[in-house]
Amino acid sequence: MGKTNSLQALLIILSVVTILQLVPVDGKWLLWRPNLLLLVMITWMFYFPDQYGIEFSVMLGVLADFVFGTNLGFYVLVFTLCGAVVALLHRVVAYLELIHQAVLVSLLVLAVECLKAWANIFLDKPVFWQHVPYIVLASLIFWLPLDRLVKTIYRWQRQ
Amino acid sequence: MLLLTLDSYTDWFKSSREQLTKIAYPLQVMANFPSRIVAWAELKTTSRKQLEQRANNLEKERLILLGKLQRSADLAAENLRLRQLLNATELLMDSVLVTEVIGVSPDPQNHRITIDRGAEDGVYVGQPVLDSTGLMGQVIVVYKNYSQVLLISDFNHALPVQVVRNGLRSIVEGVSDFNEMELGFVSPTVDIIIGDQLVSSGLGGRYPVGYPVGTVTQIDYQAGEKFMQVKVKPSAQLDRSRHLLLVFTLQNGVFNGQN
Numbered sequence: 001m002g003k004t005n006s007l008q009a010l011l012i013i014l015s016v017v018t019i020l021q022l023v024p025v026d027g028k029w030l031l032w033r034p035n036l037l038l039l040v041m042i043t044w045m046f047y048f049p050d051q052y053g054i055e056f057s058v059m060l061g062v063l064a065d066f067v068f069g070t071n072l073g074f075y076v077l078v079f080t081l082c083g084a085v086v087a088l089l090h091r092v093v094a095y096l097e098l099i100h101q102a103v104l105v106s107l108l109v110l111a112v113e114c115l116k117a118w119a120n121i122f123l124d125k126p127v128f129w130q131h132v133p134y135i136v137l138a139s140l141i142f143w144l145p146l147d148r149l150v151k152t153i154y155r156w157q158r159q
Numbered sequence: 160m161l162l163l164t165l166d167s168y169t170d171w172f173k174s175s176r177e178q179l180t181k182i183a184y185p186l187q188v189m190a191n192f193p194s195r196i197v198a199w200a201e202l203k204t205t206s207r208k209q210l211e212q213r214a215n216n217l218e219k220e221r222l223i224l225l226g227k228l229q230r231s232a233d234l235a236a237e238n239l240r241l242r243q244l245l246n247a248t249e250l251l252m253d254s255v256l257v258t259e260v261i262g263v264s265p266d267p268q269n270h271r272i273t274i275d276r277g278a279e280d281g282v283y284v285g286q287p288v289l290d291s292t293g294l295m296g297q298v299i300v301v302y303k304n305y306s307q308v309l310l311i312s313d314f315n316h317a318l319p320v321q322v323v324r325n326g327l328r329s330i331v332e333g334v335s336d337f338n339e340m341e342l343g344f345v346s347p348t349v350d351i352i353i354g355d356q357l358v359s360s361g362l363g364g365r366y367p368v369g370y371p372v373g374t375v376t377q378i379d380y381q382a383g384e385k386f387m388q389v390k391v392k393p394s395a396q397l398d399r400s401r402h403l404l405l406v407f408t409l410q411n412g413v414f415n416g417q418n
Contacts, residue, residue, distance in 0.1 A: 015186075022190035024263040027337035027398030031267045066179050068266040072172050073162025119163070125268050126314050126335045 006048060009153045013040055014063070021067055031131040034139035035112070037064045041079060042086055042108055043146050046101075047154040049090040057083025071123065078115050082108060101147070102140055109139045181302060187262040187273060194401075255289075255404040256280060261305065263398075268335050270313035270397070272296075276405060277304040285365055287406045293371040293394025294318070294359060295403055311372070312337050312397050319362040320372050322355045331357060331372060331391055337398040340373060342389035347380050349387075357391060367408050371395075 017036040025033065041060045045052050061079030065072050085108065093101060113135060117127045166172050205213075262273030276282050278301050286298040288308050296310040311318055312333040320342075321328045327350065330343045345351060355375040361368030377390035 019186055019190045021265050022187055022262065023193055024191065024260065030263070030265070030398070033265065066176070066183070069264050069269050069271060070266055071163055072166040072176070073160065073164075076162060077160060120268065123163075128267065128335075131267075 006051070006153060006157050010040075010044060010052075013149070014060075018063070018067055031128060032134045032138050034109070034135055034142050035064070036142060037067065038079065038082065038109070038112060039105075039139055039143050039146055041083060042105060043143065043150045045083060045086045046090055046093050047150050049087065053087055054080060054083050057086075074116075074119055074123075077119065078112055081115060082112050085111070098147075102143070105143050106136050106140055109136050177300065177302075180300075180307075184302075184305065191261050254407040256282075256407065258288075258403050258405050260401050260403065268314065270296075270310040270316075270333065270335060270337070271299070272308050272310065274298075274306050274308055274403060274405075275304070277302045277306050279304050280405075281407070282306050282405060287366045287370070287408075289370060289404045289406060290395045290400035290402070292396060292400075293373070294366065295395045295397060295400065297365060298405070308403075310337075310397050311395070312340060312393060317343070318366060318372060319360045320357040321360040322351060323358055324352075324355055325350055327351060328360050328362065329357075338392060339376075340391045340393060342375070342391055343386075345387045345389050346385075347387050351375060351378065351387075351389060353378060367406060 014037075017040050021033075021036050037060055041057055045056065057079045058076055060083075061076035062072070064070075064075035064079060068075065089104070093104065096104065110132065113132045117129065117132075120127050256276060258274040258276040260272050261275045264271040274288070282298055282301050284298055284301055288295045288297060294311055296308045296313070296316065298306050299309045300307040309316055310333070311331070312335065314333050314335045316333040318331050319328065320331045329345060331340050332343050333340055342351075342357075353375050357372045357374070359366040359368060359370045359372055371394040373391040373393045375389060376392045377388075379388040379390075
């Protein structure tokens with residue numbers, strides 16, 4: 001599997017994830033729903049750091065702004081900063097056990113939620129701190145199968 | 160940061176955002192498939208006995224509502240006579256159009272929904288939207304065959320209301336919570352109690368008069384503060400209703416939005 005094929009796989013995953021992100025849910029579940037696009041960005045940048053860098057996180061940030069209907073730049077800022085951290089950490093991640101990777105992803109999601117809260121305060125929007133732990137937990141539950149999937153794609157590409 | 164500031168305080172990206180929303184419409188329709196499949200599966204797995212039971216219940220409900228409607232027709236006629244006696248300038252009458260929710264904003268801070276009616280159906284910006292229990296919100300963007308609705312619980316939304324019990328006027332504001340809103344600028348000396356029903360006051364000209372908005376659930380006052388904190392539970396099922404009503408208000412003999 002070459003670079004083109006990994007791009008095709010990424011586009012399919014992004015399409016599915018965008019649809020999943022848009023699926024209507026009840027109000028209480030809406031606050032628990034993880035940011036699936038962010039998780040795809042983190043996982044993909046962990047496995048394909050040479051092909052997908054900061055510019056990839058900027059592009060996904062624009063997509064997220066559009067999907068969530070937020071002000072343009074809101075998720076661009078959040079995704080770019082998160083992408084920069086992932087780009088710095090990717091060499092270390094390769095040597096980590098799954099449990100440590102899970103902790104790292106949880107910390108990244110937590111940092112992103114804090115950043116979002118800060119941006120919301122800046123934009124004079126309400127902030128829901130009480131839901132942050134649930135979002136981190138839900139993100140982890142979604143990240144585990146996503147990680148397996150991207151790992152499989154990565155192995156196919158290496159063969 | 161620059162993008163964020165520009166998009167927050169200018170309309171420069173509005174048209175490109177609207178174009179992108181049009182492109183994303185098929186995605187939104189696809190995202191709605193799971194709930195449609197669940198509804199279809201529920202219907203297919205319902206037994207004949209359950210359907211008969213449901214039909215009987217609906218028939219009973221219809222009879223009760225028809226009874227109430229006769230009473231309200233009597234009251235409407237009385238209201239008309241009183242208005243004529245008072246030489247009231249304008250009589251508002253409403254017509255409605257049924258619509259279905261086809262999308263919900265995934266961002267918990269933005270309380271917006273997409274409905275399956277657009278400019279082709281005569282929908283217009285600012286049009287009020289109801290569900291079976293109360294006011295839901297207003298149309299903010301209209302496309303050819305779908306529209307976006309801002310819910311009354313959105314933090315950007317404010318709605319003039321009045322208390323049914325004593326006619327007290329106030330403004331109810333959204334706080335981005337589907338189950339809670341706040342009544343703004345309520346003085347501690349004002350006559351308001353828990354359980355008071357709020358209806359739209361019609362001030363501002365956007366929403367018609369008399370539609371249920373919510374019920375007062377909590378009143379807090381801290382000594383020294385200028386205003387009380389009054390919490391309101393919305394009447395409408397803002398995060399659950401799927402079938403809504405678009406209200407066309409008759410003004411000067413013509414329904415708004417319809418030629």
